Amino acid sequence: MxxxxxxxxxxxxxxxxxxxxxxxxxxxxxxxxxxxxxxxxxxxxxxxxxxxxxxxxxxxxxxxxxxxxxxxxxxxxxxxxxxxxxxxxxxxxxxxxxxxxxxxxxxxxxxxxxxxxxxxxxxxxxxxxxxxxxxxxxxxxxxxxxxxxxxxxxxxxxxxxxxxxxxxxxxxxxxxxxxxxxxxxxxxxxxxxxxxxxxxxxxxxxxxxxxxxxxxxxxxxxxxxxxxxxxxxxxxxxxxxxxxxxxxxxxxxxxxxxxxxxxxxxxxxxxxxxxxxxxxxxxxxxxATPLAGSQQLIAPMSGIVVYRAKVGAALNAGDPVFDIVDPVTDEVTTVTTSNDGVFYMRRAIRFVQAGAPMGRVTGATPIRSGVLIGA
Incomplete structure (x- = not known):
């Protein structure tokens, strides 16, 4: 060496x-x-x-x-x-x-x-x-x-x-x-x-x-x-x-x-x-699946994140991935996947702002174009 x-x-x-x-x-x-x-x-x-x-x-x-x-x-x-x-x-x-x-x-x-x-x-x-x-x-x-x-x-x-x-x-x-x-x-x-x-x-x-x-x-x-x-x-x-x-x-x-x-x-x-x-x-x-087919899951509101899908889980379209809990209004918003695929990565934080990227699910059909990776 x-x-x-x-x-x-x-x-x-x-x-x-x-x-x-x-x-x-x-x-x-x-x-x-x-x-x-x-x-x-x-x-x-x-x-x-x-x-x-x-x-x-x-x-x-x-x-x-x-x-x-x-x-x-x-x-x-x-x-x-x-x-x-x-x-x-x-x-x-x-x-x-x-x-x-x-x-x-x-x-x-x-x-x-x-x-x-x-x-x-x-x-x-x-x-x-x-x-x-x-x-x-x-x-x-x-x-x-x-x-x-x-x-x-x-x-x-x-x-x-x-x-x-x-x-x-x-x-x-x-x-x-x-x-x-x-x-x-x-x-x-x-x-x-x-x-x-x-x-x-x-x-x-x-x-x-x-x-x-x-x-x-x-x-x-x-x-x-x-x-x-x-x-x-x-x-x-x-x-x-x-x-x-x-x-x-x-x-x-x-x-x-x-x-x-x-x-x-x-x-x-x-x-x-x-x-x-x-x-x-x-x-x-x-x-293998196209990177353009992966779904980027976005937080629609601010609140406490409760993941309902484990990392590496095989999901079907419509399956819940995470909830966002508003402890003031008691509102609970569930985010689901539109892909059949693997929940291959997610954020480590458990409180988010609206619009935050939260995770990705693989997909066999391209649904995105342009820049495919985050900052």
Missing amino acids: QTKRHALVSTTLGTSRELVSFHFGEANAAREKIYIQASLHADETPAMLTAWTLKKRLGQLEAQGRMRGEVVLVPVANPIGLSQHVLGQFLGRFEANSGHNFNRGFPMPSAAALIERAGARLSSDDEAHNKHVLRGALVELLGEMRAKNEFESLRLALLTLASQADIVLDLHCSLEATMHVYTSPASWPAIEPLARYLGANGVLLATDSGGQSFDEVHALLWSELRERLGARAPLGAPNIAATMEHRGQRDVDYDTAAHDAEALIDFLVARGVIEGDITETPPLAQA
């Missing part, structure tokens, strides 16, 4: 932070390179514990000589957010200075810029060569970008670390949630075994959810490259990217982290990155 430290720009006198990455195996053109990061939203601790558990397992496997590909692991992807505590509250989703979501608006270079940089080096018939050339061009362009502050330098460091990977996995969690996965239709065939190993109770598919999140900017870039280049410079299989939501923020325990880390190991064995016997994939808990 190699440990690499990446200094971030110091925004304030007397302060400095660094991003730490762990590198297992060696670059092998015949095998895949996998990039895994955890807790880009710094308060999503289950992902971090899973990554720490995975780091120990990868160290053991490397010592046994079983690494065949390369894995880059960043178990603490957001040292800035880890420092943000206000009056005892942990604020890890948004950068305090700018208000920017740590996982939105990643500044990936454009496909047009990569093609221009690659120029005549692209081949008309060699997919592997073209992949190598374009990834080299991506590293060059990222290296020419200049971060003005700590926040920008963190984003640039993460993009650079992942820029050479065949598969990008971004480990997160929700507020209160069942295990679920966000990925693209193009990535889904490759990600499906991982969803099975993890026991994902929901898989949400979108080519572009509208937020320029970390996993999507990688997949979108290579999809656009493939479309622009066409037959004149083939690229082969798509780059694979996904966000794994490791349940809810309070689901932090050794057994769960060990389960999820072992699922990631099983996936890496199945991909040939780690040598070993391939574990049979369990049944898929729920069929």
Whole structure:
């Protein structure tokens, strides 16, 4: 294992932070390179514990000589957010200075810029060569970008670390949630075994959810490259990217982290990155559904929230999901789902204002368009 430290720009006198990455195996053109990061939203601790558990397992496997590909692991992807505590509250989703979501608006270079940089080096018939050339061009362009502050330098460091990977996995969690996965239709065939190993109770598919999140900017870039280049410079299989939501923020325990880390190991064995016997994939808990089909449940009034459906429950249209109680007027308002699907995440608060987003239920039929993810 190699440990690499990446200094971030110091925004304030007397302060400095660094991003730490762990590198297992060696670059092998015949095998895949996998990039895994955890807790880009710094308060999503289950992902971090899973990554720490995975780091120990990868160290053991490397010592046994079983690494065949390369894995880059960043178990603490957001040292800035880890420092943000206000009056005892942990604020890890948004950068305090700018208000920017740590996982939105990643500044990936454009496909047009990569093609221009690659120029005549692209081949008309060699997919592997073209992949190598374009990834080299991506590293060059990222290296020419200049971060003005700590926040920008963190984003640039993460993009650079992942820029050479065949598969990008971004480990997160929700507020209160069942295990679920966000990925693209193009990535889904490759990600499906991982969803099975993890026991994902929901898989949400979108080519572009509208937020320029970390996993999507990688997949979108290579999809656009493939479309622009066409037959004149083939690229082969798509780059694979996904966000794994490791349940809810309070689901932090050794057994769960060990389960999820072992699922990631099983996936890496199945991909040939780690040598070993391939574990049979369990049944898929729920069929993949479009992210545009998920129903966003909104509080119609202010009051006390009483959830009537458990996280992970399979619901039918018309089933009650939660009540809102007004203790002054005695009014009780029940919110139901219009979808047949899984209640895969919900808010952790139990008193809400009118208009607050309260949770989501998967659905097989698209009902939304535009930006599909929240702030």
